Amino acid sequence: MAQSIETHTPSGAREQMLSLFGKPWSGVAMLGIFYLILIAVFSVLSPYFLTLRNMLNIGGNVAYIGLMAAAGTPLIIAGGLDLSVAAIAGLTGVVISMLYGMGFPIWIGVLLAIVVAAAIGVVNGLFTTRLRLNPLIVTLGMMSIISGIALVLTGGLTRPLMVPGFNWVGSGRVIGIPIPFIIMMVTFVGLWIVMTKMRFGRYIYAAGGNAEASRLIGIPLEKTVITLYVISAISGAIAGTILGAMLGAAGPTAAGSQLLTVIAAIILGGTSLNGGRGSVWGTLLAVLILGTLNNGLTLLNVSSFWQDVTRGVVLMLAVSLDQIRTRALGE
Amino acid sequence: MATTAPRLGMHGIGKSFGRVPVLTDVDLTVDPGEVVALLGSNGAGKSTLMKILTGLYNRDGGTIQVDGEAVDFKDPAAAVASGVKLLPQEISVMPDMTVAENIFLGDMPLKRKFGIKQVDKDAMRIRSRELLDQLGFANILPDMLVKRLSVAEQRIVEIARALAGKARILVMDEPTAALTEQEAKMIFKIIRRLKENKVSVIYISHYLSEVFEISDRIVVLRDGRNAGTFITADTKRAEVLAAMLGNTVDDLYDVGTPGVAGAEILNVEKLTIPRKLEDVAFSLHQNEILGIFGLVGSGVEVLGRALYGALGPLKTAEVRLGGQSYRPMSARNGKLAGIGFVAAERKKEGIIADLTVRENIALPFEERFERGLFMSQAEEAQHAIRWIGELGIRTRGPEQKIRTLSGGNQQKVCIARWLVEGVKLLILEEPTRGVDVGARREIYGKLRELANRGYAVLILSSDVEEVAGISDRSLVLDRGRIVGHFERGAKPAELMAATGNDPAFQAP
Numbered sequence: 001m002a003q004s005i006e007t008h009t010p011s012g013a014r015e016q017m018l019s020l021f022g023k024p025w026s027g028v029a030m031l032g033i034f035y036l037i038l039i040a041v042f043s044v045l046s047p048y049f050l051t052l053r054n055m056l057n058i059g060g061n062v063a064y065i066g067l068m069a070a071a072g073t074p075l076i077i078a079g080g081l082d083l084s085v086a087a088i089a090g091l092t093g094v095v096i097s098m099l100y101g102m103g104f105p106i107w108i109g110v111l112l113a114i115v116v117a118a119a120i121g122v123v124n125g126l127f128t129t130r131l132r133l134n135p136l137i138v139t140l141g142m143m144s145i146i147s148g149i150a151l152v153l154t155g156g157l158t159r160p161l162m163v164p165g166f167n168w169v170g171s172g173r174v175i176g177i178p179i180p181f182i183i184m185m186v187t188f189v190g191l192w193i194v195m196t197k198m199r200f201g202r203y204i205y206a207a208g209g210n211a212e213a214s215r216l217i218g219i220p221l222e223k224t225v226i227t228l229y230v231i232s233a234i235s236g237a238i239a240g241t242i243l244g245a246m247l248g249a250a251g252p253t254a255a256g257s258q259l260l261t262v263i264a265a266i267i268l269g270g271t272s273l274n275g276g277r278g279s280v281w282g283t284l285l286a287v288l289i290l291g292t293l294n295n296g297l298t299l300l301n302v303s304s305f306w307q308d309v310t311r312g313v314v315l316m317l318a319v320s321l322d323q324i325r326t327r328a329l330g331e
Numbered sequence: 332m333a334t335t336a337p338r339l340g341m342h343g344i345g346k347s348f349g350r351v352p353v354l355t356d357v358d359l360t361v362d363p364g365e366v367v368a369l370l371g372s373n374g375a376g377k378s379t380l381m382k383i384l385t386g387l388y389n390r391d392g393g394t395i396q397v398d399g400e401a402v403d404f405k406d407p408a409a410a411v412a413s414g415v416k417l418l419p420q421e422i423s424v425m426p427d428m429t430v431a432e433n434i435f436l437g438d439m440p441l442k443r444k445f446g447i448k449q450v451d452k453d454a455m456r457i458r459s460r461e462l463l464d465q466l467g468f469a470n471i472l473p474d475m476l477v478k479r480l481s482v483a484e485q486r487i488v489e490i491a492r493a494l495a496g497k498a499r500i501l502v503m504d505e506p507t508a509a510l511t512e513q514e515a516k517m518i519f520k521i522i523r524r525l526k527e528n529k530v531s532v533i534y535i536s537h538y539l540s541e542v543f544e545i546s547d548r549i550v551v552l553r554d555g556r557n558a559g560t561f562i563t564a565d566t567k568r569a570e571v572l573a574a575m576l577g578n579t580v581d582d583l584y585d586v587g588t589p590g591v592a593g594a595e596i597l598n599v600e601k602l603t604i605p606r607k608l609e610d611v612a613f614s615l616h617q618n619e620i621l622g623i624f625g626l627v628g629s630g631v632e633v634l635g636r637a638l639y640g641a642l643g644p645l646k647t648a649e650v651r652l653g654g655q656s657y658r659p660m661s662a663r664n665g666k667l668a669g670i671g672f673v674a675a676e677r678k679k680e681g682i683i684a685d686l687t688v689r690e691n692i693a694l695p696f697e698e699r700f701e702r703g704l705f706m707s708q709a710e711e712a713q714h715a716i717r718w719i720g721e722l723g724i725r726t727r728g729p730e731q732k733i734r735t736l737s738g739g740n741q742q743k744v745c746i747a748r749w750l751v752e753g754v755k756l757l758i759l760e761e762p763t764r765g766v767d768v769g770a771r772r773e774i775y776g777k778l779r780e781l782a783n784r785g786y787a788v789l790i791l792s793s794d795v796e797e798v799a800g801i802s803d804r805s806l807v808l809d810r811g812r813i814v815g816h817f818e819r820g821a822k823p824a825e826l827m828a829a830t831g832n833d834p835a836f837q838a839p
Binding site for chain 2: 197198199201202203205206209210212213214215216217218219220276277
């Protein structure tokens, strides 16, 4: 091995590097390596870090974010974008707690919240496909509307949400694994199957890769994109349910601050904002990396303000690397 | 002419892309105040020659002189500085700026006020007024926003901009493409004014009638070489056409024997789309290749996609497909009715660049490769491999990304998509645009093969040689109407001549 490298001219070695760099899976592989390095560094710095308990904690804590990022990935691949997803999570907690307060069974509230979310997804989808509005603007507007409604409904207050069976969804464990983490992983695997093994997945990549060509081939573009908006919105509702169950409380703005983490994870995971390219596994790794970063820095007693800075730096680094990689792949 | 140097002298210009020669030993001279029309069919080398003149391309050989002085433009800015200006086919104005700002874009007059350099709006207005008056357009005001002007008036602003930059040689590429006849007359009026001011014009157009109306001299290119120079006043249209198209039959189209036309697959009547198509009617049979030729703006760009359904529901058309009444509704509907459609702009409307050859081929009919809930990648691959073989697609395999294929091979993938059970009609727009000669011949061969297998093939193209060469029957579209019917063996020149039937433009 060593010999074969020596016999290469410098330019040959460089080309080899570039071609390695340019492999389709290299983005996810790079993230994996980065994840391992991160774990190694924190393990050295903190004795509490590399314990099964802590690792499972990270998994449980990022689950509701990962869920939204998972559903957002195919949407962005198809050329869409959903900024309203975290606001939907906030509204969900509010709806559940209000209905419960009115005497409805808690699961009726969950079900209704999911239905409401699906309706919001349909509206997002219709506005962006039928009216051809920019998804950034549509879902930004939707985000504002939904978080506004959540604030109106609660008067801005956080409502308690202590129902034993319900809270178990947020804090329970099955053979030691946090339930939110299980829900997230099931979502990732399910989306992976849909995106790579099913017809709908072909349409997702085609729609984002070249919408006009897809339309001319007769692919049901609108249906595909609207469905993805609905999936994204429902992921927001489930994330809101998990968060409410975890916290034992429903705050109208509980999840809002995580919107940026969701989008950051998708981009960090190698999904192109221009559509057509990406995978859920990249997103999963990115979610774990961001969660690990938060966890590790907290264990090291770094102020949470610095954690925002770190997250931004990691995101920009990763996106720059990806850009270099894309260029290596060749236009 | 004897003593003074010509305004422009290009001599022995050569250029190749890779190993493909595009221009060989081409000469072009233009005198001061002369209008020279540059003619040639698609791929003859006109635009390459003009790109060399305006500094967009480097030449491989030859000399360029402006007013007797040797020049060597390294970039478009250098050409503009020497007074050589290109007006591209697409109008390039800033719609939200005023007429005056557009005219002085890139070189606004400055003044110093309070020690700060700023745009001298008054000077700009006054000089714009002068320029527009000089061109004879007192009705265009310097303070108007350009987006409020008509397309023709925007053209005029563009020309004024070239003049403000002291253009001595103006290259106009299809300046009347988007204009009505009256508006085209307006452009001619300006060109005559330019002549009076000793500005030289190189005029590129497909419309022979325009060329005969406005030019002093006609220079024809064919296959990257000079194919004739004519004094317009002493020349007949047929001579120019012969020079453009040549009289030799190209073996490019000698790709197999046509079959016997079978049952009628497509029958179109009373197809009208306001401002685009007017009462178009034709029919197409099994085993037959029908070519429809039209220049840019003739309706050739819309006819195919309108029938496919990509332009939405057609209100006024009676179409029968395979003997049954068919109403174009949507692309999806057209596909399900048994139409395959290959769009003109391969990159924009054809391939999905990041997907593999296999995925690109399987995409329109994915449901046929579904086994239960899941896609059978093996069956997709099998299908792709079959058509990679049958169409001779050069690729490392079905898993290669389509964007790494050459244009010709991408085009074959776009055709392969539709070769499934149930598709009976193939509609292809500009089937060989941006495809090299070798691949063109192959594509023609495959189209013939497909026709012989029983497909009805409809080709819409602005390449007259292609339509004349490959079609069993051909039609000519002009300004939305069918103006000519030809049988197999018609000469390209006959088809081209059919487009110039407008009495207002009747040439000598």
